[in-house]
Amino acid sequence: MLVMIVVFQMLNSNFLTVANIWTILESAALPAMVACALTVILVMGEFDLSVQAVAGFSTTTFAALMANWDFTLVSAIAIMLAAGLAIGAATGWLVAYQGLNALVVTIGAASLLNGGEFLVSDSKSISVGIDPGFVKFIRSDFHGVPVLVIIAPLVAALLWMLLDRTALGRELRSIGANREAARFAGVNVKRTILIGFIITALVCTIAGMLYTGRAGQAYPLTGLAVLLPSFAACFIGAAMFRVGEFNIPGTVVGAVLASIVPNGLLLADVSGYSTYFFQGGILIFAVWFARIVAGGEKARG
Amino acid sequence: MSDTGRDSPPEPDAIVVTDARPRLQVDDATKSYGGAVALKDVSVTVGVGEVVALVGHNGAGKSTLSKIVSGYERPDRGEVSLDGEVVNLRSAKHAIAEGIGLVPQQLAVIPTMTVTQNLILGLRSTPPGLVDVAARLGLTDVLNMRLGLLGPAAQRLVMIGRALLRGPKVLILDEPTAAFSIAETEKLFKIISDLTADGISIIYISHRLEEILTIADRVVGMSQGRVIADRATAGLTTDDLADIIAGGADAHAPSAEGDVTFVAEGSAAPKGQEVLRVSGLRTTAKSGAATFTLHAGEVVGLTGLVGAGRSSFLNALWGTGAPVVEGSVQIGGRVFVPSNPRRAIARGLVLIPEGRQRTSLIPGMTVRENAGLPTSRRRRLRFTPFLNRRGERAAVSELLAELDTKPSRAVDMPIEALSGGNAQKVVLARWLMMPSDVALLDEPCEGVDVRARNEIHTVLRAMADQGKGVLVSSSDVEELVESADRILVMRDGEIVNELSGDAMTVERVNRACL
Structure with missing residues (x-):
């Protein structure tokens, strides 16, 4: 990490300015939220490839509710939270109670949601009609700290407390580590998996709505591009903290790291498509690294 | 035969x-x-x-x-x-x-x-x-x-x-x-x-x-x-x-001649109230049906050859095994329908299952978290969703000390750091923290050394003395003969024999298994 920062600083002296650090953290805030949401799913040994689609659907639909259907800000938020709950409940039910493969279900859900974005927005860009107060609030600073940089850590802290300090969190983790033993210990495995999917979908929905405010406009499939970085963040976190286990603090650090790279590359004036190489490369490297760390642990035990 | x-x-x-x-x-x-x-x-x-x-x-x-x-x-x-x-x-x-x-x-x-x-x-x-x-x-x-x-x-x-x-x-x-x-x-x-x-x-x-x-x-x-x-x-x-x-030579002793069948009741230790009654319980796994009763204050052994259906019977009661086809179960005199572990726990029945690596231990969690998993919902700080971690640590530490778990400060160690016998004690502590009237144990001494085995049996006896009914399933007949009040023998899902008192010798139990 340090090497990376040094290299970027050498390539562009603006990299380590206060302004750029806030820029990095602000751009990392929403991806970090999604990554933390994904961590909840990974902790229980499941997969969710629909996190980006849920967030994107939320971004576009939230804007459409206010702009095209004249809902107030509060009612639009309420509708979106209900929608997020429904999406999580649907995928979670299919995975937990119907025993469908989570990968396949969430890929399918992602495609449905992508289509949904075009449906609700009538394939048009939405820029007029989004509550200006909301946009202003999201883009504002609080004593020089961007609002998003305050909200995201709060959400992360909530999820961390959920996973580490509550019975539900312990049950989520036990399902991921040894599902059979969790069942024998009286954990309601199916319901817990369902709840896990709902939590993830809700957090992704919130991140998507915040992105509407941050961008001030919405067009289908141009929301948060967070799928690969989220997975990378989770695996980086699993490799760095608590050897081999997914955890929220690790994911947050991983998400910030994953955001530094595109920012540094941008400042270093590297052509845009190289982000693909870096994202793919980082993801594979992170998984590999997590594997090495976890493997070493097992060999000793 | x-x-x-x-x-x-x-x-x-x-x-x-x-x-x-x-x-x-x-x-x-x-x-x-x-x-x-x-x-x-x-x-x-x-x-x-x-x-x-x-x-x-x-x-x-x-x-x-x-x-x-x-x-x-x-x-x-x-x-x-x-x-x-x-x-x-x-x-x-x-x-x-x-x-x-x-x-x-x-x-x-x-x-x-x-x-x-x-x-x-x-x-x-x-x-x-x-x-x-x-x-x-x-x-x-x-x-x-x-x-x-x-x-x-x-x-x-x-x-x-x-x-x-x-x-x-x-x-x-x-x-x-x-x-x-x-x-x-x-x-x-x-x-x-x-x-x-x-x-x-x-x-x-x-x-x-x-x-x-x-x-x-x-x-x-x-x-x-x-x-x-x-x-x-x-x-x-x-x-x-x-x-x-x-x-053994004992098989030829005069007392061992003829078919060993149900020994008159009363020859065993005085019994408390009936806590568990199983009547003709049959699962899809085995063709036989099990019938027996368990009383407060007694330790009953359950044995049989490998494949006799002991585990599938116990798991059926717990709601994690083959579905029940017929028969009924009563806990404390009231009908109990096996469906899942939560229902069983609610009725005061706990099972310590066979094969602790697969069915009990959660890797990556500490000893405290492992022991506290089933009881964590009952151990919240008032008016919050958060766990009372201090209370849990105290409870687990105390139990582990009672069970003489090594190392003595195991409570915050990862579960992987403990040896087989000590990990089994953590599993035991997990279910000792859960209030219960009936404790079922499936091969609790599997892969533990002699000392830990004796300690585990001491704990089982103490549980019985507290008024629980304890049923221990084991393929080690010697262990059961030493520690149980009476022994039930299962064959193909059916309790085919019950031995107690003088009839409860290793040879006779072994014979009854065939």
Whole structure:
């Protein structure tokens, strides 16, 4: 990490300015939220490839509710939270109670949601009609700290407390580590998996709505591009903290790291498509690294 | 046990098979696993075309012996010879090449493949003997059918066929008739006779006494890693055979004569209130139905041979096993319908399941988190969703200290850092924290050392003294005889015997298992 920062600083002296650090953290805030949401799913040994689609659907639909259907800000938020709950409940039910493969279900859900974005927005860009107060609030600073940089850590802290300090969190983790033993210990495995999917979908929905405010406009499939970085963040976190286990603090650090790279590359004036190489490369490297760390642990035990 | 054992005429010349050099000879084989002796100076011979039955209780050394002969394990001492020449078996592959085939107890077939595909699995090309082997096993008509459509008997035959395609001189059959009907068993015996006529030798491992007397030429009895009997089956009765398996002089004591049946109640320790009543409970896993009662303040043992259905019965009560077909359960006098662990817990029934690595321990969690998993919802800080971690730590520490868990500050250590016996104590602590009236334990002393075992039994006794009903399932009869008030014996899902007081000796319990 340090090497990376040094290299970027050498390539562009603006990299380590206060302004750029806030820029990095602000751009990392929403991806970090999604990554933390994904961590909840990974902790229980499941997969969710629909996190980006849920967030994107939320971004576009939230804007459409206010702009095209004249809902107030509060009612639009309420509708979106209900929608997020429904999406999580649907995928979670299919995975937990119907025993469908989570990968396949969430890929399918992602495609449905992508289509949904075009449906609700009538394939048009939405820029007029989004509550200006909301946009202003999201883009504002609080004593020089961007609002998003305050909200995201709060959400992360909530999820961390959920996973580490509550019975539900312990049950989520036990399902991921040894599902059979969790069942024998009286954990309601199916319901817990369902709840896990709902939590993830809700957090992704919130991140998507915040992105509407941050961008001030919405067009289908141009929301948060967070799928690969989220997975990378989770695996980086699993490799760095608590050897081999997914955890929220690790994911947050991983998400910030994953955001530094595109920012540094941008400042270093590297052509845009190289982000693909870096994202793919980082993801594979992170998984590999997590594997090495976890493997070493097992060999000793 | 019926008396149909005298099928084979008692001709004195029935032992003539072992005339020349034996086909297979094991000399003074010894094998120990980390201090525990599994096999001690075992010598066995098998003649050409001879069927030798290997009998003995769980842990007698049958499996170890068959693993050594089939190359899966190497003996610490001793050697294996084939046709008079010493073979130093390096691996199962090597053993197959030398002509020793093992057909294990577990079915290892692929149901979605055809019979032919299953037969030639692992071979590079279709072997020329395929048609012949299929004909021998009566599989010719079904060669192109998917194996999953055929029953377990056909699947067993396919596994035997796989061994036959490799041209064995010695074939080891481990409990081949476990899921067979009488007709299927007869068919298998015809096949075995056909094989022995060709000079193939058979080692036949089984618990079924009548079968052994019908098919085997000679029976080798094992106990505690030694050979304790080696006799021709001609003239043996099922009772003689049961004596060999039960294996001690006590089996001949006057008190052991006749069928041991339900001993009059009252001979055991004074009982408290009935806490559990199981009436005719049958699951889809086994054909028999279990009936018994459990009272407050007593420790009851449950034993039986491997596969007797003890685990599937206990898991059925817990709601994690095969579904219940019929019968009823009462806890504390009220009807209880087994459905899932949460319902059982709510009614004051807890199960400490068999196989703690698979069914109990959560890797990556600390000892405290492991112990606190089922009780975590009951241990919240008031008006918050958060766990009372301090209270939990205190409770777990106290219990672990009582159980003498090592190391003494294990409570915040990862569960992986603990040895088997200590990890088992954590599992015990987990369920001691849960309020209960009935505690079921499935092989609680599996893989723990003698000291930990004694400590665990002390805890079980203490639980009973607190007014719980404790049911301990174990295949270690000795352990139960020492620690239980009475012992229930299960066979094929049914409680076939109950022993207590003077009748509760290792030999008699062992006999009752057969």
